[in-house]
Every structure is written in structure tokens, then in C-alpha cells.
Amino acid sequence: MYRAPRGTQDILPPEQPYWRYVEQKAAEICRLYGYERIDLPMFEDAGLFTRGVGEGTDIVEKEMYVFEDRGGNSLALRPEAGTASVCRAYLEHGLHNRPQPVRLFYLGPAFRYDRPQAGRYRQHHQFGCEAIGDADPALDAEVIDMAWQFFVSLGLGRFKIVLNSIGCKKCRPEYLSSLKEHYSPHTDEVCDDCKVRFQKNPLRLLDCRSPQCQPIADAAPKSTDYLCAECTEHYNDVKRYLGSLEIPFEENHRLVRGLDYYTRTVFEVQPEEGGAQSSLGGGGRYDMLIEELGGKPAPGIGFATGIERIILGLQKEIVPVPSISSPQLFIANMGHEARDAALKLSTTLRRNGTAVIMATGSRSLKAQLRQANNLNVPRVAIIGEDEVKTGTVVLRDMTTSQQESMPVGKLLELFK
Numbered sequence: 415m416y417r418a419p420r421g422t423q424d425i426l427p428p429e430q431p432y433w434r435y436v437e438q439k440a441a442e443i444c445r446l447y448g449y450e451r452i453d454l455p456m457f458e459d460a461g462l463f464t465r466g467v468g469e470g471t472d473i474v475e476k477e478m479y480v481f482e483d484r485g486g487n488s489l490a491l492r493p494e495a496g497t498a499s500v501c502r503a504y505l506e507h508g509l510h511n512r513p514q515p516v517r518l519f520y521l522g523p524a525f526r527y528d529r530p531q532a533g534r535y536r537q538h539h540q541f542g543c544e545a546i547g548d549a550d551p552a553l554d555a556e557v558i559d560m561a562w563q564f565f566v567s568l569g570l571g572r573f574k575i576v577l578n579s580i581g582c583k584k585c586r587p588e589y590l591s592s593l594k595e596h597y598s599p600h601t602d603e604v605c606d607d608c609k610v611r612f613q614k615n616p617l618r619l620l621d622c623r624s625p626q627c628q629p630i631a632d633a634a635p636k637s638t639d640y641l642c643a644e645c646t647e648h649y650n651d652v653k654r655y656l657g658s659l660e661i662p663f664e665e666n667h668r669l670v671r672g673l674d675y676y677t678r679t680v681f682e683v684q685p686e687e688g689g690a691q692s693s694l695g696g697g698g699r700y701d702m703l704i705e706e707l708g709g710k711p712a713p714g715i716g717f718a719t720g721i722e723r724i725i726l727g728l729q730k731e732i733v734p735v736p737s738i739s740s741p742q743l744f745i746a747n748m749g750h751e752a753r754d755a756a757l758k759l760s761t762t763l764r765r766n767g768t769a770v771i772m773a774t775g776s777r778s779l780k781a782q783l784r785q786a787n788n789l790n791v792p793r794v795a796i797i798g799e800d801e802v803k804t805g806t807v808v809l810r811d812m813t814t815s816q817q818e819s820m821p822v823g824k825l826l827e828l829f830k
């Protein structure tokens with residue numbers, strides 16, 4: 415028997431109310447902040463991610479699903495739902511000609527070949543937003559505020575915003591050399607991954623979760639102490655705006671994010687307990703990405719959230735979500751002629767806008783009523799031989815068990 419591939423999940427009907435709820439809250443927050451929806455391909459040229467997300471990142475190096483299609487093209491299942499793809503679309507469709515910043519949001523799956531565990535999957539779903547074409551720190555504050563308000567609107571209570579600035583191409587080199595200087599006496603003590611990071615991508619050293627690397631990373635120099643004047647001013651403005659919006663945040667010099675495109679502001683939404691590995695969302699500024707992908711310079715900022723993790727949070731905090739409405743009427747029927755009449759009646763009702771389920775198969779009336787009950791349908795129309803002869807139905811209220819016989823015409827009136 416086949417099973418869903420490891421790290422993927424079926425979203426069965428009982429889980430669907432959570433998904434609809436999160437999607438509705440996402441659409442609502444985007445309406446409030448003026449973000450328009452964009453839908454993007456599930457796979458892209460692999461080069462988009464190697465260039466965009468970065469060759470030295472775990473996401474590209476260890477987790478990306480890369481394949482060659484039958485035409486010999488090297489493609490990748492998108493390891494993030496949107497950022498690099500939105501930038502590609504921005505360039506491809508000349509969106510720089512629209513008023514800047516262009517504000518877009520997306521919702522959909524992303525694929526990472528990771529070790530599956532609770533809250534970590536090989537196919538997960540992201541809701542994310544990108545604002546491209548403006549470097550104003552007020553936009554950073556707006557995006558962080560939007561992420562914050564999104565989680566508040568979901569009814570989640572136990573999360574926090576973690577903030578950092580990792581500078582720009584002007585000030586980062588000096589910071590990286592001081593980081594390497596800090597690590598160089600410890601290269602024998604750090605984990606194997608960090609030995610590679612030290613050579614290839616020193617910023618990632620701060621991301622490490624191995625116990626032996628923690629004291630070294632904690633004592634590492636802070637990027638915020640190495641920012642150039644422009645980046646310092648930008649970061650101070652972001653913090654000042656967040657203060658005036660009363661968005662609580664915590665600064666953490668070890669927050670560098672797992673993707674290479676970030677410049678200046680980076681942030682994460684983390685659960686109060688659980689920490690960085692189970693982040694509910696994350697994002698930041700990527701002022702060089704569009705240029706990196708071959709376009710004229712255009713700064714950008716955005717964030718993405720993990721829908722599965724949000725749903726786990728909603729379930730953990732027992733946040734009530736609206737149920738999806740059940741059909742209004744179930745049509746039970748016994749015998750050939752009754753089936754014929756039930757089929758016609760169902761169709762007539764549906765054409766009038768009533769949601770109807772008709773019993774099929776040849777189960778007893780009792781079994782049909784049980785099915786209606788399981789489906790949460792509030793009322794059942796029963797058609798047997800007598801009803802066919804007299805052009806009537808018996809309407810049963812499933813809560814009170816009261817029944818009333820009536821002409822079909824009256825039933826149609828009732829459900830108009």
C-alpha cells in the first residue's frame with residue numbers, strides 16, 4: 415500500500431477549518447495593509463535559488479529538491495514559497511514600472527528535504543508578503559507590525575518578535591573578519607558543520623544549534639556594533655518606529671536567518687517557549703537580491719510564516735476556529751422510485767442554492783439517518799414508496815427528532 419511521502423501530510427476534512435481560518439486571517443491582514451495576491455510556480459530554474467537563497471546555505475546545499483526535466487532543464491521545487499520567485503516575477507513583468515513599493519502576498523507549499531519532526535516537514539506551507547522598491551525604515555516597521563498583527567488576529571498569545579540588523583555589503587566584511595577572528599582560536603572545538611561554515615559562510619556560525627558551539631556563538635561580536643553610519647541610522651529608525659507602534663521586540667545578535675539574501679533588518683516571530691528552531695515566521699530586508707538576479711537595484715523586505723506551525727500553535731493554545739458549514743439537507747430514500755425522486759429533488763434544491771447530500775447505496779433508513787447525523791446535517795427529507803405516490807416528503811429535524819409530512823412544493827418553499 416502506498417503512503418504519503420515522508421515529511422508530507424494529507425489535510426483531511428477535520429483539519430480544514432484551521433486552514434480556512436488561517437487563510438482568511440492572512441487575506442484580511444493583506445487587505446488592511448494593501449498587499450495583492452500573487453501565485454507563483456511550484457518549481458523554478460534551480461539557479462534562481464542557488465543565486466538568490468545562496469549556495470552556502472543549508473536550504474540550497476542540503477535541502478533543495480533539484481531535478482532535471484525531460485527537456486534537460488535543471489529545476490528545483492521551490493524551497494521557499496515566495497521571496498526569490500516574487501523577485502523573479504518583479505523583473506520578468508516589469509513591476510518596477512508600477513508605483514513603488516509593490517506589495518504582494520502569496521500562500522502555498524514549499525519543499526525542503528529536512529529531517530521530519532513535529533512542526534518540520536518536507537512539504538510545508540507558507541503565507542508570506544513582499545514589499546519591493548523602497549528602503550524606508552518605516553516600511554520595515556510596517557512589515558514587522560503586519561507580522562505581529564497577523565499573529566494577534568489569529569488569537570495566538572504566546573509569541574515574540576526577535577530583531578537584529580546584519581548590515582550591508584559595505585559594513586558586513588569588517589564584521590565577518592572580526593567574527594572569524596573570534597572563532598579562529600576555537601576551530602578545533604566547534605562542530606563539523608561550523609568548521610565548514612567558518613570557511614564558507616561565517617555568518618551562519620551564529621545559527622548553529624550544536625551544544626559545543628553555543629558558548630562561542632554567544633560570546634561572538636555583534637553585527638550591530640559594526641554597522642556603518644547608514645545602517646546604524648536605519649536600524650535605529652526601525653527600532654524607534656516599532657517603539658512608537660508599541661510592538662514589543664527582543665534584540666538578538668545571533669539572529670542571522672538561514673538564507674543569504676538578507677541585508678540590514680532581520681526578524682523572526684518565535685513561540686515564547688520553543689526558540690529559534692520552531693519559528694512561526696521570519697523575514698527581513700533583501701536590498702541586493704533584485705540586483706543579484708540581474709535587475710536594476712531595487713530594495714525589498716518581506717516575511718513568511720509556516721502555516722502548519724501556526725495551526726499547531728492554535729491547537730496548543732486551544733484557539734476556537736469557525737467550523738465549515740455542513741450541508742443543509744440530507745435526502746434519505748428507500749426503493750427505486752424513491753431514488754429517482756430523491757435524485758431529482760436534490761438537483762432542484764441545489765439549483766436553488768441549497769446544499770444537499772442524497773443517500774446512495776441501499777442502506778436501511780436507520781443507517782441513512784445515522785449518516786446524516788455523522789455529517790452534521792440539521793434536517794433530513796425522507797422519501798419512501800408512499801411519499802412518491804402522494805408527491806410528499808417527510809421532513810425530520812435532527813435535533814428534536816420531530817417529523818412532518820408535507821408536499822414537495824412546501825419543502826421547496828421552505829428552502830428558498
Ligand code: HAM
Nearest residue numbers: 494497534535538693694695696697716717718719720
Ligand atoms: P524561512 O524562515 O526559511 O523564511 O521560512 C519561513 C517560515 O516557514 C518559518 O518561520 C517556519 O514557520 C516555516 N518553515 C520553514 N521550514 C519549514 C519546515 N521544514 N517545516 C515546516 N515549516 C517550515 C523564508 O522562507 C523567507 N522566504 C521569508 C522571507 C520572506 N524573507 C523575506 N521575505
